[in-house]
Each structure stands twice: as C-alpha cells, then as structure tokens.
Amino acid sequence: MYKILETKQLAKEIKLFVVDAPRVAKACKPGQFIILKINEQGERIPLTIYDYNVGQGTISIIFQEVGKTTRQLGKLKAGDEIQDFVGPLGKPIEVNDSHKRIICVGGGVGVAPVYPKARALKNSGAEVISIIGARSKDLIILEEEMKAVSNELYVCTDDGSYGEHGFVTQVLEKLLPIKTPDLVIAIGPLPMMRACCQATKKFNVPTLVSLNSIMVDGTGMCGSCRVTIGGETKFACVDGPTFDGHLVDFNELMLRQVRFVEEEKVALQRYEKMEGVKENGSCCCKSR
Numbered sequence: 215m216y217k218i219l220e221t222k223q224l225a226k227e228i229k230l231f232v233v234d235a236p237r238v239a240k241a242c243k244p245g246q247f248i249i250l251k252i253n254e255q256g257e258r259i260p261l262t263i264y265d266y267n268v269g270q271g272t273i274s275i276i277f278q279e280v281g282k283t284t285r286q287l288g289k290l291k292a293g294d295e296i297q298d299f300v301g302p303l304g305k306p307i308e309v310n311d312s313h314k315r316i317i318c319v320g321g322g323v324g325v326a327p328v329y330p331k332a333r334a335l336k337n338s339g340a341e342v343i344s345i346i347g348a349r350s351k352d353l354i355i356l357e358e359e360m361k362a363v364s365n366e367l368y369v370c371t372d373d374g375s376y377g378e379h380g381f382v383t384q385v386l387e388k389l390l391p392i393k394t395p396d397l398v399i400a401i402g403p404l405p406m407m408r409a410c411c412q413a414t415k416k417f418n419v420p421t422l423v424s425l426n427s428i429m430v431d432g433t434g435m436c437g438s439c440r441v442t443i444g445g446e447t448k449f450a451c452v453d454g455p456t457f458d459g460h461l462v463d464f465n466e467l468m469l470r471q472v473r474f475v476e477e478e479k480v481a482l483q484r485y486e487k488m489e490g491v492k493e494n495g496s497c498c499c500k501s502r
C-alpha cells in the first residue's frame with residue numbers, strides 16, 4: 215500500500231498528491247510515469263511523475279478529474295492509501311548539452327509533465343523558454359514553478375481572462391522565427407500537440423511530444439497503447455511516452471483514444487450514482 219502524505223488543489227478539478235513510494239523515487243528520471251490502481255476492483259491509470267524526492271522517498275503526481283478513476287482518486291485525503299503504484303515506467307527524456315535553446319509548451323494539465331523536463335533541461339545549462347496555457351485563468355497551473363525553471367515564461371488563456379488571449383500554439387508560432395529554438399517539447403491535448411508539430415515542421419525544428427494513449431499493463435504486453443510512429447508500430451508505455459512529434463500518426467491516435475467512450479460514460483454514471491447513494495444515505499428514487 216502507498217500512503218498519500220499530502221494533497222493540494224491546484225485548480226478546479228486538478229489536484230497534486232505527494233505519495234510515499236521510496237522504491238519508485240529512488241529509480242525515477244524526468245519523463246517517466248507510474249500506473250496506479252486505487253483498490254482491488256480499481257482500473258489501472260497512468261500518471262506522469264511530476265516531481266520526486268529520493269531523500270524523503272516521495273513521488274508527486276498531478277491529475278485532472280476527468281472520469282471515474284480520477285474522480286475517485288480526487289476523493290482521497292492525506293493518510294489514505296493507494297493499493298498499487300507501479301513505476302517508474304517508460305523511457306526518461308534524454309538530457310544532454312546538445313540543446314542550447316528549447317521551447318517547452320504545456321496545455322492544460324499537460325503543464326505537469328512539461329515541468330520535470332523543463333527543469334532537467336534548465337539544470338543541464340539550456341536556455342528554456344516556456345509557454346503555458348489553459349481555457350481560463352482559474353485553470354492555469356504551476357505558473358510560479360514554470361517561471362522558476364524558465365528563462366522566459368509566456369502564459370495564455372483561450373478566453374483572454376489572463377495573460378495573452380489565445381492558444382499556446384499562437385504564441386509558439388510567433389516565437390519560432392524570433393527565438394529559433396533547436397528543440398520544442400509540446401505536451402497537452404492531442405489537437406494541441408498536433409498543431410504545435412505542424413507549426414514547428416515549417417521551421418524544421420525537432421519536436422518531442424508525450425503521447426497519452428490508453429494503457430493497461432504498461433509493460434508492452436497488452437498492445438493497448440499501440441501508436442504509429444514514422445510508419446512503425448510502437449508501444450507508448452515502453453518505447454515512449456515521448457516521441458518525435460513529426461512522425462506521430464495523430465489521426466490514428468485520436469481514433470484509438472475514443473474507443474471506450476461509451477464504457478467510460480457508463481462507469482462514471484455508475485460511480486456518481488453510488489456516491490450519491492452514499493452521500494444521501496438512500497437512493498434517489500427513495501428520497502423523492
């Protein structure tokens with residue numbers, strides 16, 4: 215069992231958990247992820263390692279409550295335990311001194327996986343320019359943390375309620391010809407990552423994206439996270455999750471990403487009904 219030591223609400227429906235997981239903390243590197251299962255009946259879900267502390271033996275994760283499991287996770291408090299917390303999984307990001315100027319782009323909760331990469335690259339001596347964005351001001355996360363690991367930080371919101379008005383891709387398009395980066399890292403929703411790759415392709419700037427394909431075992435055995443990269447089949451859990459964005463077949467990934475939408479809807483409805491029964495002490499028909 216893995217104890218939750220601390221919880222923090224970062225934005226509406228986005229939480230940070232610090233989890234006691236010394237063996238994972240000892241082995242992990244930026245860019246890797248864990249797969250957790252809340253309890254015996256739970257579903258396995260992957261979450262990026264946002265931060266780790268080897269001395270304290272802790273792993274920090276940040277998650278957005280989008281469906282049944284993440285909502286259930288969001289109900290847990292400090293002192294509660296998670297049954298399985300497997301990791302570190304996936305390939306870490308390569309950090310070397312070949313990159314001098316990097317633009318890091320994070321959209322929505324995608325800022326969480328961008329942060330450890332930006333920090334590692336900044337620590338390696340690179341100049342890091344970051345762009346973070348969300349739908350509105352109340353959904354912006356990790357602004358101070360990103361500022362601390364960036365030479366320049368641009369913040370934008372889709373509705374203009376904070377920072378620049380518009381999408382992260384628009385800021386990226388403006389910066390590409392001026393800053394001439396030698397690498398772009400873009401993490402967020404699939405349409406955002408695809409748009410970033412289309413922009414960087416025009417300038418021939420190598421671009422890394424982190425693919426959030428649906429994972430089950432996380433060991434390359436089940437095939438669920440299959441993606442096509444440069445015409446070849448890869449498994450995001452063991453070959454990624456970071457890939458050359460210019461080679462990703464985004465259309466295929468988008469189709470594969472929605473293949474369980476009906477089941478996900480039913481699972482969430484069942485869960486919310488059960489929670490409603492617990493909170494009201496009776497089911498909705500009896501309370502009428």
Ligand SMILES: Cc1cc2nc3c(=O)[nH]c(=O)nc-3n(C[C@H](O)[C@H](O)[C@H](O)COP(=O)(O)OP(=O)(O)OC[C@H]3O[C@@H](n4cnc5c(N)ncnc54)[C@H](O)[C@@H]3O)c2cc1C
Binds near residue numbers: 455475
């Ligand atoms: C390597 C990796 C790292 C990730 N890191 C983060 C992170 O740091 N923070 C964060 O908020 N989210 C992260 N995700 C996405 C997260 O795993 C999903 O939001 C979560 O699984 C949703 O589960 P649910 O039951 O709450 O929602 P559901 O209603 O079951 O699903 C909502 C959507 O989430 C995706 N999803 C569902 N199940 C899985 C699964 N087993 N594996 C991958 N995606 C799934 C699908 O696109 C689905 O349509 C990551 C995904 C991957 C692959």
Ligand code: FES
Binds near residue numbers: 428
């Ligand atoms: S999650 Fe099963 S092969 Fe990647």
